[in-house]
Amino acid sequence: MELRAAPSYRTDPPMQAALREARAAGARGEVPVGAVLLAPDGRVLSRAGNEVEQRRDASAHAELLCLRAAAVLLGRTRLDGCSLVATLEPCPMCAAAASHFRVARLVFGAYDPKGGGVEHGPRLYGQPGCLHRPEVIGGVCEREAATLLRDFFRSLRG
Amino acid sequence: MELRAAPSYRTDPPMQAALREARAAGARGEVPVGAVLLAPDGRVLSRAGNEVEQRRDASAHAELLCLRAAAVLLGRTRLDGCSLVATLEPCPMCAAAASHFRVARLVFGAYDPKGGGVEHGPRLYGQPGCLHRPEVIGGVCEREAATLLRDFFRSLRG
Numbered sequence: 001m002e003l004r005a006a007p008s009y010r011t012d013p014p015m016q017a018a019l020r021e022a023r024a025a026g027a028r029g030e031v032p033v034g035a036v037l038l039a040p041d042g043r044v045l046s047r048a049g050n051e052v053e054q055r056r057d058a059s060a061h062a063e064l065l066c067l068r069a070a071a072v073l074l075g076r077t078r079l080d081g082c083s084l085v086a087t088l089e090p091c092p093m094c095a096a097a098a099s100h101f102r103v104a105r106l107v108f109g110a111y112d113p114k115g116g117g118v119e120h121g122p123r124l125y126g127q128p129g130c131l132h133r134p135e136v137i138g139g140v141c142e143r144e145a146a147t148l149l150r151d152f153f154r155s156l157r158g
Numbered sequence: 159m160e161l162r163a164a165p166s167y168r169t170d171p172p173m174q175a176a177l178r179e180a181r182a183a184g185a186r187g188e189v190p191v192g193a194v195l196l197a198p199d200g201r202v203l204s205r206a207g208n209e210v211e212q213r214r215d216a217s218a219h220a221e222l223l224c225l226r227a228a229a230v231l232l233g234r235t236r237l238d239g240c241s242l243v244a245t246l247e248p249c250p251m252c253a254a255a256a257s258h259f260r261v262a263r264l265v266f267g268a269y270d271p272k273g274g275g276v277e278h279g280p281r282l283y284g285q286p287g288c289l290h291r292p293e294v295i296g297g298v299c300e301r302e303a304a305t306l307l308r309d310f311f312r313s314l315r316g
Contacts, residue, residue, distance in 0.1 A: 057226050058235040058258040068215050077216040092282055093254035096275070100216040100251060114287055117254070121287040122280035124250055129272055129279040 014038055014085040015109060015141045017047060021062060022087045022148055025049025032152045033088045035062035037070040040081030040104075045070040062086060063094035067101045078102040087145040089138060092117030095124045099132045106134045109145025172196055172243040173267060173299045175205060179220060180245045180306055183207025190310050191246045193220035195228040198239030198262075203228040220244060221252035225259045236260040245303040247296060250275030253282045257290045264292045267303025 014036050021034025030050040037046045046069035051060040063086050071077055083105040084090075084098050089112040096117070098106055106118065113120050118136055125133040172194050179192025188208040195204045204227035209218040221244050229235055241263040242248075242256050247270040254275070256264055264276065271278050276294055283291040 052235055056229050056233055056235050058229060058260075059222060059226060059255045064217060068217060071214050071216060075214055077210055077214050091254060091258075092275075092280065092285075093251050093258060096249060096251035096254065097217045100249075102216075115289075117250075117280075121285050122250065122275075122282060124280060127250075127279050131273075 012085075012107075012140050014042075014044070014083070015087070015107065015145075017044065018062075018085050018087050018109070019141065019144060019148065021047050021049040022145070025051070025062065026148065026152050029053055032148050033062045033086065035066040035084060035086040037066040037079070037103075038083040038085060045073055045082065059093065061091065061094050063090050064097050067094075067097055067103070071101060080104065083107060084134070085140075087141075088112050088149065089116035089118050089120065091115050092122050092124055098134055099124065099130060102132050103134050105137065107137045107140050109139070109141050110149060111138060111142070170243075170265075170298050172200075172202070172241070173245070173265065173303075175202065176220075176243050176245050176267070177299065177302060177306065179205050179207040180303070183209070183220065184306065184310050187211055190306050191220045191244065193224040193242060193244040195224040195237070195261075196241040196243060203231055203240065217251065219249065219252050221248050222255050225252075225255055225261070229259060238262065241265060242292070243298075245299075246270050246307065247274035247276050247278065249273050250280050250282055256292055257282065257288060260290050261292050263295065265295045265298050267297070267299050268307060269296060269300070 018034040022032040026032030034049045046066045048062045048065035079101045084103045085107045087109040175194045176192040180190040184190030192207045204224045206220045206223035237259045242261045243265045245267040
């Protein structure tokens with residue numbers, strides 16, 4: 001009898017690509033968060049890690065950089081059918097941006113009870129005024145994403 | 159007896175500068191919202207109108223452009239003591255960004271019951287997890303700011 005692995009979110013290739021961006025960001029001294037933006041056919045349109053320190057830009061979160069780069073690449077402000085894959089639950093700024101860009105799906109790794117704006121805090125897509133609510137899939141490669149962040153903050157505290 | 163006008167928010171010079179940016183944005187076919195970013199001494203560090211269509215960037219709201227430009231100008235991610243002056247109540251994305259950039263004060267013109275994230279919707283600065291809450295002054299030159307937007311949307315509907 002052949003044993004087949006069930007399709008597993010633990011080895012999800014787009015999330016693995018986002019995790020590589022997160023690790024590269026960490027190596028640059030940024031908070032290790034990464035993201036990739038997928039076209040409706042699964043092709044990677046953009047990828048980024050945090051660049052807050054490098055750009056001197058508190059809004060240069062991986063997710064926002066990815067959204068912006070993909071829109072410029074496609075030459076339109078709406079990313080219909082696209083998926084944003086991020087290693088961490090997006091903050092309210094990035095969650096709202098994903099809605100402005102009309103992404104169809106948001107996939108994220110670790111949950112962020114303190115800073116997250118999707119499943120925590122303002123729960124933006126649950127707000128009555130929210131004009132576009134992406135499908136949300138959280139906890140993909142969660143342990144790997146959470147460990148990366150925990151190790152980073154532990155190393156900061158020395 | 160000398161009659162002195164009370165200091166009036168109706169003729170507030172920074173808001174008038176933001177309104178000029180809003181009108182210029184409208185003339186470019188953008189939603190007419192403008193913003194300026196003031197240093198602690200009141201000097202204008204940056205000014206912008208919406209550039210969503212022009213940049214093909216759904217996040218290119220006047221407020222976010224202003225915040226980013228001022229931080230790059232100062233060479234730091236935190237805009238301590240600075241004020242963000244916007245013609246419209248910021249959306250959740252821009253409200254969260256103002257918090258990330260640590261602005262001391264947010265001044266806005268028209269209230270936005272549908273899309274605003276400060277006094278409406280998620281009321282971001284009232285969220286328990288919000289790390290930095292700017293002082294908020296709404297309704298400055300409110301009628302002028304609201305009329306500009308109403309006229310724009312009326313003209314769109316033909």
